Amino acid sequence: MENFWQTCSAQLELELTPQQFSAWIKPLVPLDYENGKLRIAAPNRFKLDWVKSQFASRITALASQYWEAPTEVQFVLDPRTNPARKVSPPTVNGGIGGGTGNSVDAPAVHVADVRTVESPASAAPSTANDFANARGREQSRINTDLTFDSFVTGKANQLARAAAIQVANNPGVSYNPLFFYGGVGLGKTHLIHAIGNQVMADQPGARIRYIHAEQYVRDVVTAYQRKGFDDFKHYYHSLDMLLIDDIQFFGGKSRTQEEFFYAFEALIAAKKQIIITSDTYPKEITGMDDRLISRFDSGLTVAIEPPELEMRVAILLKKAKSEGVTLSDDVAFFVAKHLRSNVRELEGALRKILAYSRFHGKDISIDIVKEALKDLLSVQNRQISVENIQKTVADFFNIKVADMYSKRRPANIARPRQIAMYLAKELTQKSLPEIGELFGGRDHTTVLHAVRKIAQDRTKNPECNHELHVLEQTLKG
Numbered sequence: 001m002e003n004f005w006q007t008c009s010a011q012l013e014l015e016l017t018p019q020q021f022s023a024w025i026k027p028l029v030p031l032d033y034e035n036g037k038l039r040i041a042a043p044n045r046f047k048l049d050w051v052k053s054q055f056a057s058r059i060t061a062l063a064s065q066y067w068e069a070p071t072e073v074q075f076v077l078d079p080r081t082n083p084a085r086k087v088s089p090p091t092v093n094g095g096i097g098g099g100t101g102n103s104v105d106a107p108a109v110h111v112a113d114v115r116t117v118e119s120p121a122s123a124a125p126s127t128a129n130d131f132a133n134a135r136g137r138e139q140s141r142i143n144t145d146l147t148f149d150s151f152v153t154g155k156a157n158q159l160a161r162a163a164a165i166q167v168a169n170n171p172g173v174s175y176n177p178l179f180f181y182g183g184v185g186l187g188k189t190h191l192i193h194a195i196g197n198q199v200m201a202d203q204p205g206a207r208i209r210y211i212h213a214e215q216y217v218r219d220v221v222t223a224y225q226r227k228g229f230d231d232f233k234h235y236y237h238s239l240d241m242l243l244i245d246d247i248q249f250f251g252g253k254s255r256t257q258e259e260f261f262y263a264f265e266a267l268i269a270a271k272k273q274i275i276i277t278s279d280t281y282p283k284e285i286t287g288m289d290d291r292l293i294s295r296f297d298s299g300l301t302v303a304i305e306p307p308e309l310e311m312r313v314a315i316l317l318k319k320a321k322s323e324g325v326t327l328s329d330d331v332a333f334f335v336a337k338h339l340r341s342n343v344r345e346l347e348g349a350l351r352k353i354l355a356y357s358r359f360h361g362k363d364i365s366i367d368i369v370k371e372a373l374k375d376l377l378s379v380q381n382r383q384i385s386v387e388n389i390q391k392t393v394a395d396f397f398n399i400k401v402a403d404m405y406s407k408r409r410p411a412n413i414a415r416p417r418q419i420a421m422y423l424a425k426e427l428t429q430k431s432l433p434e435i436g437e438l439f440g441g442r443d444h445t446t447v448l449h450a451v452r453k454i455a456q457d458r459t460k461n462p463e464c465n466h467e468l469h470v471l472e473q474t475l476k477g
């Protein structure tokens with residue numbers, strides 16, 4: 001059973017984001033396996049319900065595959081962390097998300113769960129004492145692996161890294177807040193942990209806190225339930241540095257935004273550093289209060305772009321080296337040429353290659369890579385993704401990928417965006433509404449307009465036709 005759990009965890013780690021993996025899968029403990037029934041313990045009811053709804057079918061499939069027989073997976077509360085205890089009763093109407101003036105922003109999917117669980121924000125300090133004691137490295141939630149040393153620099157992120165170093169050297173002084181934005185898996189989280197690590201090393205007593213925006217929302221919910229806003233405020237307002245990740249999750253959550261606004265004002269006034277990440281630039285975050293948007297933009301806002309080829313190669317070589325493996329340049333180039341979207345994808349591919357070569361006892365060569373990444377490469381070859389189209393078109397017209405999702409309309413951005421929409425319709429199976437969604441939540445009629453306009457231009461304008469031809473060839477590889 002232990003072996004199964006290792007295999008299953010390794011697989012899920014590949015499939016999920018690091019945050020998802022460490023929040024949901026890591027805390028699970030396999031208990032026993034008997035007569036085709038596997039029991040897995042979760043640390044609390046909140047996690048149990050969430051894991052059951054989100055991951056049960058995947059874990060069941062992996063278990064059935066492993067034991068080569070249909071397996072029933074049962075999730076139970078971990079008896080060690082849950083001696084029969086009283087759970088506070090659900091609040092009645094008017095509680096979380098009740099639509100009253102007092103409502104608070106439960107994370108959309110968790111509303112029912114959050115009400116009944118003692119500590120939904122299991123990673124968050126939950127009592128006055130915990131808040132008061134939230135000191136030091138452990139409480140800061142800084143990941144010590146994510147440092148400037150392990151961060152590879154290239155054109156795509158050199159500005160962001162320079163700003164990060166500047167802020168790490170002069171927290172609260174140079175740029176406040178510092179705001180990083182960019183697509184998934186491009187190193188935003190890594191970079192803010194790197195700042196945290198450096199400041200922690202320079203000032204060991206500093207009260208630093210890294211928090212994912214979803215967790216902050218849950219902290220607000222918990223504070224609301226326990227009438228603990230004084231502790232909450234005291235904790236967040238007295239930090240020396242707040243690193244808040246993926247702030248787009250605050251969109252539409254007005255109570256969270258209000259609390260964050262107070263924390264923001266208090267910290268900035270006290271010259272305490274705030275660093276924020278988001279998948280898009282401040283003005284583009286949907287459902288965000290204008291006062292917050294203007295404050296986000298009041299320090300320095302820097303983009304992190306998808307890594308270029310040389311940087312992808314450097315990342316692969318460095319990551320392999322840290323695993324004690326030397327990759328040949330040929331192999332690194334091969335992988336980097338085929339996988340272009342983000343660093344997380346590169347890491348996943350490298351893990352697969354290393355596992356494959358260890359398992360088969362063979363040295364890593366291009367043939368081994370082709371075998372190990374068979375599924376990934378065939379998907380890449382067969383399917384052109386909208387993400388890929390956006391990146392290729394942005395590169396071609398020398399604009400930022402983020403402009404593909406942005407609401408900005410200058411012609412030098414609007415036209416490439418229309419071309420990307422046209423290509424998305426031509427080269428993928430996506431519907432107009434799906435494409436609109438992938439271009440920053442635009443309406444399908446906007447996509448339709450773009451598709452028609454570019455199709456028409458193509459017939460009339462040879463230069464446009466040529467551009468599209470080049471782009472199509474590039475995308476088809």
Ligand SMILES: Nc1ncnc2c1ncn2[C@@H]1O[C@H](COP(=O)(O)OP(=O)(O)OP(=O)(O)O)[C@@H](O)[C@H]1O
Nearest residue numbers: 150151152153183184185186187188189190343344
């Ligand atoms: N420039 C880089 N050098 C080395 N590793 C990197 C770099 N950029 C990203 N990574 C690694 O890639 C993985 C994904 O990066 P990270 O989690 O920081 O992305 P992100 O931009 O925060 O994405 P998301 O918005 O999905 O959370 C991490 O393991 C990180 O260490």
